Amino acid sequence: MSQKVTREQQKQQTRQNIINAALASLDATKSLSAVSLREVARVAGIAPTSFYRHFKDIDELGLTLVDEAGLTLRQLMRSARRRISSERGAISISVDTFVEFVLAHNNVFRLLLREHTGTSADFRAAVLREIQHFTDELTDYIVFQEKKPEAVAQMQADAMVKIVFSAGGELLDASVVQIEGITERTKRQLYMVHFGATALMSKRI
Amino acid sequence: MSQKVTREQQKQQTRQNIINAALASLDATKSLSAVSLREVARVAGIAPTSFYRHFKDIDELGLTLVDEAGLTLRQLMRSARRRISSERGAISISVDTFVEFVLAHNNVFRLLLREHTGTSADFRAAVLREIQHFTDELTDYIVFQEKKPEAVAQMQADAMVKIVFSAGGELLDASVVQIEGITERTKRQLYMVHFGATALMSKRI
DNA sequence: AATTTCAGCGTACACGTGTAAGCTAAACAT
DNA sequence: ATGTTTAGCTTACACGTGTACGCTGAAATT
Numbered sequence: 001m002s003q004k005v006t007r008e009q010q011k012q013q014t015r016q017n018i019i020n021a022a023l024a025s026l027d028a029t030k031s032l033s034a035v036s037l038r039e040v041a042r043v044a045g046i047a048p049t050s051f052y053r054h055f056k057d058i059d060e061l062g063l064t065l066v067d068e069a070g071l072t073l074r075q076l077m078r079s080a081r082r083r084i085s086s087e088r089g090a091i092s093i094s095v096d097t098f099v100e101f102v103l104a105h106n107n108v109f110r111l112l113l114r115e116h117t118g119t120s121a122d123f124r125a126a127v128l129r130e131i132q133h134f135t136d137e138l139t140d141y142i143v144f145q146e147k148k149p150e151a152v153a154q155m156q157a158d159a160m161v162k163i164v165f166s167a168g169g170e171l172l173d174a175s176v177v178q179i180e181g182i183t184e185r186t187k188r189q190l191y192m193v194h195f196g197a198t199a200l201m202s203k204r205i
Numbered sequence: 206m207s208q209k210v211t212r213e214q215q216k217q218q219t220r221q222n223i224i225n226a227a228l229a230s231l232d233a234t235k236s237l238s239a240v241s242l243r244e245v246a247r248v249a250g251i252a253p254t255s256f257y258r259h260f261k262d263i264d265e266l267g268l269t270l271v272d273e274a275g276l277t278l279r280q281l282m283r284s285a286r287r288r289i290s291s292e293r294g295a296i297s298i299s300v301d302t303f304v305e306f307v308l309a310h311n312n313v314f315r316l317l318l319r320e321h322t323g324t325s326a327d328f329r330a331a332v333l334r335e336i337q338h339f340t341d342e343l344t345d346y347i348v349f350q351e352k353k354p355e356a357v358a359q360m361q362a363d364a365m366v367k368i369v370f371s372a373g374g375e376l377l378d379a380s381v382v383q384i385e386g387i388t389e390r391t392k393r394q395l396y397m398v399h400f401g402a403t404a405l406m407s408k409r410i
Numbered sequence: 411a412a413t414t415t416c417a418g419c420g421t422a423c424a425c426g427t428g429t430a431a432g433c434t435a436a437a438c439a440t
Numbered sequence: 441a442t443g444t445t446t447a448g449c450t451t452a453c454a455c456g457t458g459t460a461c462g463c464t465g466a467a468a469t470t
Contacts, residue, residue: 007437011447029324031236036427049429050448058428113322117315117374119236124378159394162371163364169322173329188405189364189398196401200393212467216417241457254459255418263458 015054017044019068022061026107028172031114032062032123063126066115069108070130076101077137090145091190095164099183102168113169135161148201156197163189220259222249224273227266231312233377236319237267237328268331271320274313275335281306282342295350296395300369304388307373318374340366353406361402368394 021043025035037058041048055061080097084090102109112130115123135157142153167186174182226248230240242263246253260266285302289295307314317335320328340362347358372391379387 007446010437014447028326031324034239034324037429038427046447047449048427049450052429053447110322114324117318117322119234119239119319121233121378155390155394156397158390159368159397163367166367166371173326185360185363189360192361192364192401192405193394193397194401195404196397196399199400199404200397212415212417215467219417242459243457251417252419253457254420254461257459258417 011054014044014046018046018051018054018061019064020044022065023107026065026111028110031118032065032111033119035062059120059122062115062120062123065111066123066126066130069112070127070133072105072108073101073112073130074133074137077134081141090141091187091194095183095187095190098164098168099171099179102171103179106172109168110172113165113172116165131161131165146198148197152197152201156193159193160190163193216259219249219251219255222251223256223259223266224269225249227270228312231270231316233315236323237270237316238324240267264325264327267320267325267328270316271328271331271335274317275332275338277310277313278306278317278335279338279342282339286346295346296392296399300388300392300395303369303373304376304384307376308384311377314373315377318370318377321370336366336370351403353402357402357406361398364398365395368398 018040021040022035024043025039026032035058037051038048040058040061041051055064076097077094080094083093083097112127116127116131118124118127135154138157138160139150139153142148142157143150146153148156164186167182170182171179223245226245227240229248230244231237240263242256243253245263245266246256256263260269281302282299285299288298288302317332321332321336323329340359343362343365344355344358347353347362348355351358353361369391372387375387376384
């Protein structure tokens with residue numbers, strides 16, 4: 001049938017295999033910088049040296065993974081924002097969606113969380129960029145929805161993201177019974193921040 | 206002069222040398238689990254195999270470091286609490302002290318932050334224990350000082366610690382001009398949480 | 411003075427790592 | 441049909457790792 005693009009198709013297929021292999025290797029006991037070229041190649045089903053046909057470095061693969069993780073997260077938040085109506089709903093729906101994401105793609109979230117404080121400055125910068133995206137979009141939402149000045153909205157969004165991401169980290173090691181508790185606590189904490197920001201805004205900026 | 210305890214003294218001295226060597230190896234590019242026994246031994250000035258006379262594992266050394274880091278932090282917060290008078294002062298003094306700590310002992314704080322999301326479940330648990338100490342003491346302070354119910358105080362303290370620790374992570378990569386900004390922002394965010402918790406308490410728990 | 415303890419040493423091993431060099435064969439362009 | 445490109449392979453190398461084994465010499469005990 002279609003044998004026109006077979007060559008490029010194969011290459012893209014192998015590239016995806018490498019990415020999948022790397023993601024599969026990223027469990028709770030393995031950091032990105034500890035993933036070895038040889039292991040990835042082994043799982044991907046290619047020779048170690050063939051890896052270089054697709055990525056210059058193991059680091060280049062790492063940055064690719066961080067980018068994909070950030071993309072997934074951004075898409076998620078867009079879909080969540082579509083389901084928001086009232087103010088109380090915003091926090092509840094957002095947190096629920098985030099929790100679902102962490103639990104469903106725990107390897108991906110762990111990747112972000114780990115490399116956020118990891119050993120590679122490049123990786124840290126890449127993760128920071130993704131978190132900044134996350135924070136910026138939340139800031140925009142707050143400015144538009146709650147009619148708050150940019151400066152206040154930024155601080156509120158920043159605090160909220162810090163709380164949510166930290167809670168996400170707890171989820172990774174949490175048992176099933178703890179998850180509900182963490183979720184509820186996080187919602188109330190975000191509500192605290194929301195309330196505090198609103199009150200402070202009208203008092204002394 | 207004193208030759209009575211020379212034997213044990215020497216051993217303790219070497220043990221301290223090992224700990225110092227490990228701390229010295231812990232810069233921005235090296236995680237605890239990536240510190241090699243051989244490198245530590247090299248820096249400490251002993252043969253690789255002599256390491257085992259002091260620690261069973263490299264992990265046992267790691268846990269020792271986390272404990273020492275937590276101890277340092279706990280002592281710091283005690284000294285900070287002594288300088289607190291009014292309510293506004295509490296947040297300001299605490300954050301300032303924390304920032305000083307992170308900047309002065311950045312290797313130690315980096316250790317805590319890294320292993321908090323690191324690859325070893327034992328290390329994660331150890332760091333979590335220290336953070337829990339931190340949170341518990343803050344909770345007690347809030348209960349006693351602000352007369353809030355335990356449940357509210359816990360959520361407030363937990364949110365505050367999450368914000369402060371996240372900010373500490375930013376400080377590690379921040380330039381000198383950014384530090385002031387991060388410090389101020391953090392104070393305001395903590396004030397948001399404080400205010401929000403107070404307001405929420407009187408409304409709907 | 412004789413004996414026991416033990417902190418530290420040197421040697422040796424097997425293992426996983428990144429990557430350089432040159433080859434094969436199949437997809438492509440001509 | 442012929443020549444070129446290139447994804448993937450095999451082989452090979454030097455390096456750092458954890459740790460097992462047996463030894464030494466001095467401090468501590470008797």
